[in-house]
Amino acid sequence: MRMTACNKSPTMLFCIDSPPCYPNGGTTQGIPMLRKLAALHAPACVMLVKQPGNALDPIGTAFLCHNKGYLLTSAHAINLTDKLLIVLAPPIDQFNPSTVSGAVQAHSVTVAQYDATNDVALLKLADATVVVPPNIWGDEDKTPTGSSIGYLGFPYSHVGQHALKVSAGVISAKVVSSAGTKQFQFDAMVEAGNSGGPLIDVATGQIIGIVSARFSPVGTSGGVMIGNHPLGTESTISYASTIGYGKQLMKSEGLNV
Amino acid sequence: MCDLQFDSDEFKSVIEQLVPDHQKTKVLSALDLQNATEADFNEMGTALTGEQSVGGFIFYTSTGARSKLSLWAAIKAELYDLFCTASNKYAAERKDGVLTIKNTVTVIATAVAASFNLALGVVMGAVTLALMCLLKIGRNAWCSVNQPSAVGGS
Numbered sequence: 001m002r003m004t005a006c007n008k009s010p011t012m013l014f015c016i017d018s019p020p021c022y023p024n025g026g027t028t029q030g031i032p033m034l035r036k037l038a039a040l041h042a043p044a045c046v047m048l049v050k051q052p053g054n055a056l057d058p059i060g061t062a063f064l065c066h067n068k069g070y071l072l073t074s075a076h077a078i079n080l081t082d083k084l085l086i087v088l089a090p091p092i093d094q095f096n097p098s099t100v101s102g103a104v105q106a107h108s109v110t111v112a113q114y115d116a117t118n119d120v121a122l123l124k125l126a127d128a129t130v131v132v133p134p135n136i137w138g139d140e141d142k143t144p145t146g147s148s149i150g151y152l153g154f155p156y157s158h159v160g161q162h163a164l165k166v167s168a169g170v171i172s173a174k175v176v177s178s179a180g181t182k183q184f185q186f187d188a189m190v191e192a193g194n195s196g197g198p199l200i201d202v203a204t205g206q207i208i209g210i211v212s213a214r215f216s217p218v219g220t221s222g223g224v225m226i227g228n229h230p231l232g233t234e235s236t237i238s239y240a241s242t243i244g245y246g247k248q249l250m251k252s253e254g255l256n257v
Numbered sequence: 258m259c260d261l262q263f264d265s266d267e268f269k270s271v272i273e274q275l276v277p278d279h280q281k282t283k284v285l286s287a288l289d290l291q292n293a294t295e296a297d298f299n300e301m302g303t304a305l306t307g308e309q310s311v312g313g314f315i316f317y318t319s320t321g322a323r324s325k326l327s328l329w330a331a332i333k334a335e336l337y338d339l340f341c342t343a344s345n346k347y348a349a350e351r352k353d354g355v356l357t358i359k360n361t362v363t364v365i366a367t368a369v370a371a372s373f374n375l376a377l378g379v380v381m382g383a384v385t386l387a388l389m390c391l392l393k394i395g396r397n398a399w400c401s402v403n404q405p406s407a408v409g410g411s
Contacts, residue, residue, distance in 0.1 A: 058320060060318075060320065074317075074319060076307060076317045078307070079307075079326070080328045080373060080379065081324050081331070082324055083374070110375060110376060111375050111379050112379070113277060114307065114379045115279045116305060116309075117304070118279070158320035158321075177315075178313070192319065193318065193320050194318045195318045195319040196319070211318065212317065213315045213317045213318055214316050215314055215316070216314050217314070220313065220314065220316050239315070245279075248278070248279060252277050
């Protein structure tokens with residue numbers, strides 16, 4: 001069940017082949033369906049892994065955000081001292097193995113910008129060009145509470161669930177964390193491995209947040225564990241940092257957003 | 258040995274020029290700390306490097322465990338090498354008059370970023386804070402507290 005990095009094509013050029021997914025001639029305006037949202041954003045979602053030795057350990061999700069080979073993810077998913085790579089997901093509309101083992105195409109990334117306070121990080125692919133769909137950025141201030149949302153990620157990837165999962169919910173509140181970070185609270189249960197995935201407004205098809213956490217009614221310290229799974233931490237109150245913090249990191253990197 | 262001194266104005270200039278926008282407010286606030294201890298700087302530094310555990314009722318949904326390697330400790334180890342030893346690595350930088358706050362931050366940040374394959378901007382804020390701590394506390398006291406044997410060999 002272990003994944004290892006395949007050394008083929010270390011400087012592989014890959015593209016997000018987006019135009020066939022677009023309604024309205026290449027804009028994301030007016031996408032009403034979760035299925036279209038999945039088709040549009042799934043090709044940009046990747047499994048984030050670390051490489052402590054030969055094996056690859058999944059740690060979360062990231063998504064391509066700029067044609068120069070940049071990705072956004074959650075800061076807390078990353079240890080800055082770890083070697084980081086990404087693994088692409090196969091096309092979402094075909095039947096794929098739920099567990100990937102053996103050698104996989106993995107691409108090294110470096111941490112370009114890191115904002116631990118607001119829980120966002122910008123990663124950079126080495127020697128790769130990607131094509132990211134235009135007009136993917138939403139505005140947290142213009143997304144009302146009650147909006148339908150979708151999110152993508154790799155929950156439980158660390159224990160062998162390697163399928164990119166599309167999920168849905170609604171924005172249940174707009175909150176400010178104890179650190180002062182603006183967050184969307186949404187009505188769905190995110191799992192270990194979802195962190196770093198995009199939160200998407202279904203009405204516009206645009207990314208409005210980066211999935212980061214859920215509320216744990218029993219707290220996060222101590223508690224009963226079965227295997228590595230902490231009991232009682234589940235809830236359908238989940239959080240995403242608003243996308244403005246991601247856009248800020250891209251601007252700090254000198255990228256046009 | 259170098260005789261670098263704490264200079265609030267020079268630190269402000271360095272922060273303005275080198276530290277990423279999203280870290281500036283935090284790093285600038287450290288300049289105004291009165292009677293700050295090393296523990297205060299450790300707390301601020303590990304907040305910038307993402308090494309603080311957040312308790313309470315927020316359950317982060319990544320899967321990775323905290324690394325045993327600490328970026329903040331690595332930054333301090335690099336400063337220790339420069340200011341508290343006579344190692345060959347920083348022999349040129351130790352020559353009188355060569356070191357300024359700006360080029361010390363740049364030299365240490367470059368070394369640490371290269372070690373961990375990070376962009377320079379990722380470590381600038383933490384390196385600035387660590388150097389601020391060293392110069393505020395005083396080199397001799399800082400070196401004494403941060404001897405490898407005194408900090409568990411890190």
